[in-house]
Amino acid sequence: TSAANSQAAQGDTASANQLAPKDLLYQYSTINGLIVGVDDGDMTLGELRKYGSMGLGTINALDGEMIEMDGKFYQIDSAGKLHVLDDATKTPFAVVTNFSPTNTTTISNVKNFSDLAAKLQSHFTKKNDFYAVKITGTFNYVKARTVPKQQKPYPPLTVATSHQSEFEFKNVKGTLFGFYTPKFASGINVPGWHLHFITDDKTSGGHVLDLHFDSANAQFAELTQFQVSLPQNKDFQNVNLAGDTSKDITKAESNHK
Ligand SMILES: C[C@@H](O)[C@](C)(O)C(=O)O
Numbered sequence: 001t002s003a004a005n006s007q008a009a010q011g012d013t014a015s016a017n018q019l020a021p022k023d024l025l026y027q028y029s030t031i032n033g034l035i036v037g038v039d040d041g042d043m044t045l046g047e048l049r050k051y052g053s054m055g056l057g058t059i060n061a062l063d064g065e066m067i068e069m070d071g072k073f074y075q076i077d078s079a080g081k082l083h084v085l086d087d088a089t090k091t092p093f094a095v096v097t098n099f100s101p102t103n104t105t106t107i108s109n110v111k112n113f114s115d116l117a118a119k120l121q122s123h124f125t126k127k128n129d130f131y132a133v134k135i136t137g138t139f140n141y142v143k144a145r146t147v148p149k150q151q152k153p154y155p156p157l158t159v160a161t162s163h164q165s166e167f168e169f170k171n172v173k174g175t176l177f178g179f180y181t182p183k184f185a186s187g188i189n190v191p192g193w194h195l196h197f198i199t200d201d202k203t204s205g206g207h208v209l210d211l212h213f214d215s216a217n218a219q220f221a222e223l224t225q226f227q228v229s230l231p232q233n234k235d236f237q238n239v240n241l242a243g244d245t246s247k248d249i250t251k252a253e254s255n256h257k
């Protein structure tokens with residue numbers, strides 16, 4: 001009947017325009033997948049955008065760092081150069097959200113990464129939610145890395161990151177974006193803070209290893225929904241993901257020097 005058809009049409013329209021909930025953390029694959037070298041995925045960035053407008057990750061063959069800003073995906077390659085990624089690009093690991101910050105604050109006198117983490121956490125009311133944060137401003141110093149493209153058979157992430165390029169930005173205008181994952185989800189995602197960086201002039205950036213700055217603006221979103229899309233390829237489905245990877249995650253994700 002025409003009523004049923006119009007109802008169905010409305011339904012289709014709604015689903016077509018349906019944005020993922022603003023309190024959802026959506027990820028494709030797990031950090032343990034990358035840790036053991038599952039560096040190819042089947043999720044395209046065009047598909048990933050349906051779940052979030054802001055995010056981070058990498059692209060197939062672990063070819064550099066990826067950051068999503070307002071629905072646009074960027075790669076920072078091992079030379080530290082930024083490229084716009086097209087929707088057909090695939091990712092083996094990405095974390096996104098429809099970023100709708102619920103509160104904004106100024107973060108000041110940040111000495112290093114762990115000081116930033118402590119200052120951010122002081123704004124959290126709940127210890128076991130996920131959070132997204134966007135930090136904008138001029139940073140006195142940002143140290144960021146980019147991983148080089150890997151060849152098959154892909155090595156563990158700790159091996160790939162042992163060949164990473166590191167870049168030091170001084171008095172740089174840019175944006176840090178990333179997520180806080182509670183420790184209980186370690187292995188599915190990176191426990192604590194995982195931040196990527198993009199310069200305002202969109203020429204460079206990377207995975208944040210360390211930083212210090214006088215003052216910047218921070219916007220937070222509390223994420224109470226958590227969705228993991230599990231790759232159905234044999235690479236992911238055949239590996240053992242049950243090991244304790246906490247030491248490897250720390251080694252691969254944090255600053256060494
Ligand atoms: C490419 C990697 O450096 C990644 C996914 O950003 C990470 O593990 O931090």
Ligand SMILES: [Zn+2]
Nearest residue numbers: 194195196207
């Ligand atoms: Zn990263």
